Each structure stands twice: as C-alpha cells, then as structure tokens.
Amino acid sequence: MADLDCDVLIAGGGPTGVTLAILLARQGVRVRVAEKAAAIFPLPRAAHIDHEGLRILQAAGAADAVFATSRRVARYDFLNARRKVLMRFEGADRIGAGGWPSANMIHQPSVEAALRRSLSGQLLADLQQGWEVRSFVEDATGITTEIATAEGLRRVRSRYLVGADGARSPVRTAAGIAFEDLRFEEPWLVVDVLVDDASRLPSANLQICDPKRPTTCVLMGEGRHRWEFMILPGETPEQVLDDAFIEALLEPWDVKGAIRIERKAVYTFRARIADRWRKGRVLLAGDAAHQTPPFAGQGLCSGLRDASNLAWKLAAVLKAGAPESLLDSYQPERGPHLRATIDMAIMMGRMVCMTRPWSALVRDLTIALGRIMGKLPAGPPDYPAIATGAILAGSPGAGSYFPQPLSAEGTRLDDRLGQGPWLLSRQVLQTPDLNSFAEPLTRWLDHHGAEAVLVRPDRYVFGTGSPDYLREAWAASWGRLGANAAA
Structure with missing residues (x-):
C-alpha cells in the first residue's frame, strides 16, 4: 500500500x-x-x-x-536453611533440543x-x-x-x-x-555484582530455602554474579537498599574483596x-x-x-x-x-518463599521423603506441545518442538536449511546437503512413524504425513511454502 x-x-x-x-x-x-x-x-x-x-x-x-x-552452569540446587541439598537439577550445561546448551x-x-x-x-x-x-x-x-x-x-x-x-x-x-492477576506478588532486593575473584563464588545456581531470608544466588554473563534477597514484612525499599544492609546480607557468603556491586534495585516479582x-x-x-x-x-x-x-x-x-x-x-x-x-x-517461588518455620520444615521433610522414594523430578517439567492453532491436528508429532541436530562437522541444521518452513522427507535426507543430518532426523521420523515432516519457521512441527499431503495442507491454510521448503 x-x-x-x-x-x-x-x-x-x-x-x-x-x-x-x-x-x-x-x-x-x-x-x-x-x-x-x-x-x-x-x-x-x-x-x-x-x-x-x-x-x-x-x-x-x-x-x-x-x-x-x-x-554455562551444570547444576541448579535448592538448599535448606542449613545449606543441605533439598533438590538438585543437573545437566543444564548439556545440549538441548534447540542445538545449544540448556x-x-x-x-x-x-x-x-x-x-x-x-x-x-x-x-x-x-x-x-x-x-x-x-x-x-x-x-x-x-x-x-x-x-x-x-x-x-x-x-x-x-x-x-x-x-x-x-x-x-x-x-x-x-x-x-x-x-x-495470577496472584503471586513478592518484593525482592536484587544485587548485581562484578566479579574480581570467581574462585570465591558458587559455581552452581542456588535457591536458598531459608525461612529467615529466602535467597537466590546465580551466575550471570562473563564476570558477573547476582544475589536476590526476599524483602521481609516490615522492611522498606529504602532500608534494604542501604549499603550497610546489603553488606550484612552478603557477609555469610564471604565475598568481601571478591566482588564490586554494580547495581542494587527492588523489584516486585509478579x-x-x-x-x-x-x-x-x-x-x-x-x-x-x-x-x-x-x-x-x-x-x-x-x-x-x-x-x-x-x-x-x-x-x-x-x-x-x-x-x-x-x-x-x-x-x-x-x-x-x-x-x-x-x-x-510460581511453584518454585512458593517453595522458596516460605517464611514460616513450621511450613518450611514440612516442605523440607516432604522433599526429603520424595528423594528417598525416587519421586523428585530430575529437572523442570517439559513444556506442553502446541495443541491447537496452525498445526495439522491429529498427525503424529504435530505441535511438538523440532530438534536442531549438529552435523559431524559442527554445522547446525538451521544454518544449513535457512529460514522459512521445511518439508523434510526420508528421500530428501539422503541428498548430499542433508546426509550428515540423516541419522538423527531419520530417528525422529521413525519415532513418529512418518514419511515426512513439515516444520514451521518457528521450528514447531506443523504435521507429518506424505510430502504431497503436507505441501497441499500447508498451502491450503497458510500460503506459499517458499524455496527452502523441500530443502
């Protein structure tokens, strides 16, 4: 226009x-x-x-x-008031489905x-x-x-x-x-620091589930670290932003001389x-x-x-x-x-933000029992697949996240195929351009019992079926496929 x-x-x-x-x-x-x-x-x-x-x-x-x-960080630990592990998520440094570390x-x-x-x-x-x-x-x-x-x-x-x-x-x-409003609102003090001596700081991300002062301690980008301290009832933003107050909060971490404060701010987590x-x-x-x-x-x-x-x-x-x-x-x-x-x-936040000692004790005992029985999660739960929308509902794999494997030479799939939707069939995977990705992608097709898959530009699966059927279904609903569709 x-x-x-x-x-x-x-x-x-x-x-x-x-x-x-x-x-x-x-x-x-x-x-x-x-x-x-x-x-x-x-x-x-x-x-x-x-x-x-x-x-x-x-x-x-x-x-x-x-x-x-x-x-990268390998662990995400939830610790109790005595700094004992309540729950541990490991493997966060491993390559995820997106082709990068998790x-x-x-x-x-x-x-x-x-x-x-x-x-x-x-x-x-x-x-x-x-x-x-x-x-x-x-x-x-x-x-x-x-x-x-x-x-x-x-x-x-x-x-x-x-x-x-x-x-x-x-x-x-x-x-x-x-x-x-989903009814979660908690004020926290955020302290970001520049790191001069990384050897004196934790190497894992930590949630300290201490009812006296719930605390988060996490790595950030190169040369930085962050602490977050829950603001307790009766404390004011002016009070917690005072340098002496923050120094007292950091004292148990024994990082004096190893860090320099870059930012201090009060946020309400909503x-x-x-x-x-x-x-x-x-x-x-x-x-x-x-x-x-x-x-x-x-x-x-x-x-x-x-x-x-x-x-x-x-x-x-x-x-x-x-x-x-x-x-x-x-x-x-x-x-x-x-x-x-x-x-x-919210679940993680409510687990961390308990400030009543009795509630915290019940939480700790419940998690300890779950660990003994082998019922604690190994990591955060998977997110749901797309169930409705721009997908070929009913076809195996529709709405799931499509993985990005690396070739033996270290090339990522997206860099090889480019933007736009992809139509990947078993036949196409045997071509010279895609042969180095054929094994993991064929496993994906085998798992879903599919002849071909059409992957949307946001790398979620439109649907599976025969190449002609997928091409027609996409065109009928969402327009032209484009040059990269058949790879």
Whole structure:
C-alpha cells in the first residue's frame, strides 16, 4: 500500500522487539522499531537464556555473539536453611533440543547490543531511538500511530502495531487490554555484582530455602554474579537498599574483596497475563503480554518465543498470501505454554518463599521423603506441545518442538536449511546437503512413524504425513511454502 511507512511498527526496542524486527525483515517485511530510550539500558536485568532462546537468536543472527559472553552452569540446587541439598537439577550445561546448551547465563546489555548490530544490517528494518508511542487509530486498511520525537510529533502508518514495550506497556493500556492477576506478588532486593575473584563464588545456581531470608544466588554473563534477597514484612525499599544492609546480607557468603556491586534495585516479582494478545491490528509480545516470576529463568525466553511465533505469522499474512485469521492462532498457541511457564515459576517461588518455620520444615521433610522414594523430578517439567492453532491436528508429532541436530562437522541444521518452513522427507535426507543430518532426523521420523515432516519457521512441527499431503495442507491454510521448503 502506497501510504504505508512500514508493514509493521514495533513499540519497544528491547530483546523481544528487536528480535521480532530482525526475523520480520529477513522474511521481506518492512519494519520500524520505536524505542523510547536513547540508548540500551546499561545494567543487567535478565540473567538466563535457554537452548530454544539461543536458537531464536541464531535465526536473528546474534547467537554466536551472545554465546561468546555467556556462561554455562551444570547444576541448579535448592538448599535448606542449613545449606543441605533439598533438590538438585543437573545437566543444564548439556545440549538441548534447540542445538545449544540448556542453560546459558547472560548479561542482558550484551544481548541487546548483539541484536542491534544484527538489526543494523537489515535493509528492511530500522530502529528509531527517542521515539515514544503516544496513541494510535485503526482503520480498515491499517493503523496510524502518533509518536513523540525530539523533533516533535509525527505519525507512522503501518499494517500492524506490535506492543513489545514492557510491563507498563502504553500500547496495551491504549488498546484497553486488561491483565489477569495470577496472584503471586513478592518484593525482592536484587544485587548485581562484578566479579574480581570467581574462585570465591558458587559455581552452581542456588535457591536458598531459608525461612529467615529466602535467597537466590546465580551466575550471570562473563564476570558477573547476582544475589536476590526476599524483602521481609516490615522492611522498606529504602532500608534494604542501604549499603550497610546489603553488606550484612552478603557477609555469610564471604565475598568481601571478591566482588564490586554494580547495581542494587527492588523489584516486585509478579505473575500476570494479558487477557488478549491481539486486538484488531494491535498485538502484544514479551512483558507487555505476560510477566513471570524469575525463579524458572524464563522471562526473556518467553518474549523470544513470542517473537518467533509472531514473526512467521505476520510474514505469512503480509508476504505469502496467508489469511489474516492466522494471527488469531498466536495467543492460543503461546498462552498454554506461557501459563505452564508461569505455573512452574510460581511453584518454585512458593517453595522458596516460605517464611514460616513450621511450613518450611514440612516442605523440607516432604522433599526429603520424595528423594528417598525416587519421586523428585530430575529437572523442570517439559513444556506442553502446541495443541491447537496452525498445526495439522491429529498427525503424529504435530505441535511438538523440532530438534536442531549438529552435523559431524559442527554445522547446525538451521544454518544449513535457512529460514522459512521445511518439508523434510526420508528421500530428501539422503541428498548430499542433508546426509550428515540423516541419522538423527531419520530417528525422529521413525519415532513418529512418518514419511515426512513439515516444520514451521518457528521450528514447531506443523504435521507429518506424505510430502504431497503436507505441501497441499500447508498451502491450503497458510500460503506459499517458499524455496527452502523441500530443502
């Protein structure tokens, strides 16, 4: 349309918004990012990205740079007040289904810098800093957004507006979208430090389930560490932010002289989810759509999954002839996964946040009994597969996450096949280009009793069946397959 400034305007230049912009631009969509701040927030916030999040950053051209400054951790321990292990999750440093280590401790400003470098190389995308979305008006063919800039008010016209503008989201507020409160709200003190002597700090991520002061201690990106201390009833933000108060909290860790405080802040950990993620031409992503307590380390990961899910659907509607109704599958697909993420984080948070000694004792005894009986989980539970939406329901494997194996030479599958949907048949796996991936992918087909699989651009399985049937089913529902479909 001649009057459009871009196809998609994204409010918010954090990791979710910039990742979405890159993924859209790489699929031929013209996109603009409006970011209120003049520069990347320089202090740490998110501390963890999982294997699926790194795979999404791989698609956005930023994974190698992020991985280079991240750290791996093998264990996630829950300890009682006497520092004895209640529960232990091991193997977080192993390669996950996404083709990267399962747990990667990161420095968020470095992640954002890597993403912005990738964005700067996209001809169809641009980032405008110092732009604040004020209001918008939707009509039959597009949406006009009014933005405050240093030069005054300006209007940007686009087909869609995505609010990736954080927990206070002006876009969500202006759209009249409400939050569902999932009834978890706890104030915590967060202390981020620069590390001068790593040998004096824990090498595992820790949750200290001490009713006197529930505490989290985790690695971050290279050269950094984080403590989180639950704020107890009667304590004020001013009190807990005092240097002497923080020094007393850190004293039992014996790290004086090994660290320097980089940031101290009070956060209220909340669990909330927007009741609508799409309202006409307005969509929400990341913290604008949902907020999860940090105990499972899935806040940033959830935003990246939103970007990956939404990017291919917007591109399919704008460029591949898919019906606009495809966008209605966004929340039904992401919502159950997000609720499972929040449920797990709340469960972990409530386990950690017990401040009544008797309740904590019952918890400790219950977990000890579960360990004796061999009934404790080996790790966080798997997330549910997509059950409804843009999938070929009823076909084996539909809605599951498709793995990314590495070839013997160390090449990742996504780098070999590129963006877009893939149609992988047993015959195609014997070609020279894919022969080095044939063994793990054939095992996947065998496990599902399938002749072929069609994998969506966000690397979830559309469905299985014969190649012709899959090709026809995809085209009938979601548009053209594209050059990479048959690999």
